Amino acid sequence: MSLVQQLATEVAEMRSAGTFKTELELEGPQGAVVKVKGKGEVVMLTSNNYLGLANHPEIVEAAEKAESDYGYGLASVRFICGTQDIHKKLEARIAAFFGTEDTILYGSCWNANEGLFQAVCDEPDGIFSDELNHASIIDGIRLSKARRLRYKNRDAEGLDALLEGNKDVRRKLIMTDGVFSMEGSLAPLPRLVEIAKKHDGFLVVDESHGTGVLGATGRGTAEELGVFGKIDAYTSTLGKALGGSHGGFTTGPTALVEYLRQKSRPYLFSNTLPPAVVMGSLAAFDVLERDSSVVTKLHENTKYFRAKLTAMGLNIRPGVHPIVPVIIGDTAKAIAMSKQLLDRGVYVSGFGYPVVPQGQARLRCQISAAHEREHLDRAIDAIRAVATEHGIL
Numbered sequence: 590m591s592l593v594q595q596l597a598t599e600v601a602e603m604r605s606a607g608t609f610k611t612e613l614e615l616e617g618p619q620g621a622v623v624k625v626k627g628k629g630e631v632v633m634l635t636s637n638n639y640l641g642l643a644n645h646p647e648i649v650e651a652a653e654k655a656e657s658d659y660g661y662g663l664a665s666v667r668f669i670c671g672t673q674d675i676h677k678k679l680e681a682r683i684a685a686f687f688g689t690e691d692t693i694l695y696g697s698c699w700n701a702n703e704g705l706f707q708a709v710c711d712e713p714d715g716i717f718s719d720e721l722n723h724a725s726i727i728d729g730i731r732l733s734k735a736r737r738l739r740y741k742n743r744d745a746e747g748l749d750a751l752l753e754g755n756k757d758v759r760r761k762l763i764m765t766d767g768v769f770s771m772e773g774s775l776a777p778l779p780r781l782v783e784i785a786k787k788h789d790g791f792l793v794v795d796e797s798h799g800t801g802v803l804g805a806t807g808r809g810t811a812e813e814l815g816v817f818g819k820i821d822a823y824t825s826t827l828g829k830a831l832g833g834s835h836g837g838f839t840t841g842p843t844a845l846v847e848y849l850r851q852k853s854r855p856y857l858f859s860n861t862l863p864p865a866v867v868m869g870s871l872a873a874f875d876v877l878e879r880d881s882s883v884v885t886k887l888h889e890n891t892k893y894f895r896a897k898l899t900a901m902g903l904n905i906r907p908g909v910h911p912i913v914p915v916i917i918g919d920t921a922k923a924i925a926m927s928k929q930l931l932d933r934g935v936y937v938s939g940f941g942y943p944v945v946p947q948g949q950a951r952l953r954c955q956i957s958a959a960h961e962r963e964h965l966d967r968a969i970d971a972i973r974a975v976a977t978e979h980g981i982l
């Protein structure tokens with residue numbers, strides 16, 4: 590069988606097993622309500638558009654102005670001819686936001702994670718990584734020759750023991766997601782800070798689902814848990830709360846950032862961020878930092894939605910994050926419910942095994958500051974109706 594025939598067979602198998610991912614087409618921008626091809630207008634309950642900035646007029650305007658002032662693209666990597674004043678400005682803005690010394694921009698947070706470990710850790714070193722860390726961290730670690738040391742999800746004491754048992758390791762890089770995106774759960778950062786200090790480790794937190802989302806001013810999981818200023822470095826994305834377009838970064842000590850500019854391969858060998866994204870991201874920081882009302886609205890919406898689902902008797906993962914997983918159990922049921930919700934005008938994704946553990950299939954709801962009460966109520970009513978049809982309520 591040719592390669593193409595083999596692939597076609599595997600795709601057909603995925604289709605019949607129900608694991609083939611179909612993509613719905615949006616006929617318009619991202620928002621609280623979106624137009625889905627063939628379905629019409631539905632409430633969006635499954636996007637990372639946490640602050641509702643994906644189609645914010647001020648951000649769109651900034652991006653348009655960037656194209657007229659700075660052009661469409663730079664046709665280069667940063668160190669050849671891909672750096673404009675706005676790239677430097679955004680890096681400084683991110684560092685000021687996180688209270689760090691400097692920032693390096695990447696094409697995505699995937700690239701930031703991919704470009705971290707191989708650059709800073711070699712054979713004598715060790716990377717201590719939470720087992721539920723994002724795929725980009727897992728793949729990034731694979732690129733490094735350092736020892737790979739995994740600890741159980743959010744198990745700070747397990748990490749402590751792992752560090753204790755690997756004292757011979759030269760550099761000890763501890764890596765965790767701030768927010769675990771299938772659970773909406775938070776890393777135990779206060780304890781991780783203590784443990785990193787005890788073992789002379791370097792703690793890096795991927796704040797992709799924390800930035801703009803958690804803490805009173807949206808500074809992330811560290812702010813939420815009272816350890817802002819105590820994390821050694823962060824990676825994060827510009828593609829979720831901060832406008833939802835593209836781009837990522839690593840922010841931390843100057844020495845780390847300078848070193849990454851010299852050694853980090855996705856930075857050295859991949860194109861610079863386009864001006865529209867850079868100025869759009871700067872405008873996203875303007876909106877976020879002008880006042881915290883957009884973050885407060887997100888938190889209020891999240892509290893309201895979580896309380897209603899809990900009162901209804903659904904099994905949701907407890908917590909504070911706008912990722913609200915409703916545990917259904919059976920994968921086929923979760924997928925069927927997701928389809929029925931779409932028919933009722935609510936777009937929410939169902940996730941099953943192997944993305945989540947066997948028997949813990951779920952509907953992953955995500956709340957946004959863009960939602961008004963009527964959107965949340967529409968979603969809550971649809972979830973109640975579909976859960977009742979399936980005998981869950």
Ligand SMILES: Cc1ncc(COP(=O)(O)O)c(C=O)c1O
Binds near residue numbers: 723797826
């Ligand atoms: C924890 C985490 N890290 C990294 C990424 C990748 O971010 P980006 O889309 O900027 O590559 C994601 C995106 O899903 C994520 O959830």
